[in-house]
Amino acid sequence: MPSFFERLRADSIAVWQDYICHEFVNRLSDGSLPEEAFRTYLAQDYLFLIQFSRAHALAVYKAGNLSDMHEGLAGLKAIMDTEMDLHVGLCAGWGLSKSDLEALPEASQTIAYTRFVLETGLRGDLLDLQVALAPCILGYAEIGRLNEEAQPQGPTSSAYRNWLDEYSGKAYQSVAQAFSDWMDRTAERYLTEARYPSLLKTFSQASTLETDFWQMGLNAAQ
């Protein structure tokens, strides 16, 4: 049986492909992405992750039982202890210190995406929140798999390869699988067909906001 994520993905395939195969990703993978696009993306992504941590904290609050609370907490720790450290490390290599990052203003695209996820979670239940989080967590895993063999060329090749390695690596792939399994368990309890169109809309909107986030990086290099 397909997972709930696979169903949402199939039902919003055009929007999903725009996100996963965005020009930003393709050029990161072949090494032709301008440095300024990547630097802008990285800096905004740090601000994104701060808000995304709050969304995971909200998942702990929205959890229906203790086991869901533990899952939410593990997700929160994965971001605050792993994902954010990766960013601080990458940013240091690009001349951006932690205090530089925290002082930056959030771009409209960062505000739009993160507040959309938070608001969806605040007004809905755990399933609404997981569906809003899914494009981020599961999309990057797919991007990692699709670009596992990529050999970026040019001066930024090792930085771009490090970024791809993070998401194609076993550790991240299993975090993503665990999230998809968790969403399946929530769907078993809370999904009704009457709710499906609204969940699909959330998934599709979050995927579009991911596309806008890539585009923000590209626009900075125009």
Ligand SMILES: Cc1ncc(C[n+]2csc(CCO)c2C)c(N)n1
């Ligand atoms: C715009 C944007 N979208 C998705 C991710 C990926 N991501 C965010 S949190 C996290 C860890 C989940 O446990 C991962 C992989 C990102 N960094 N930036």
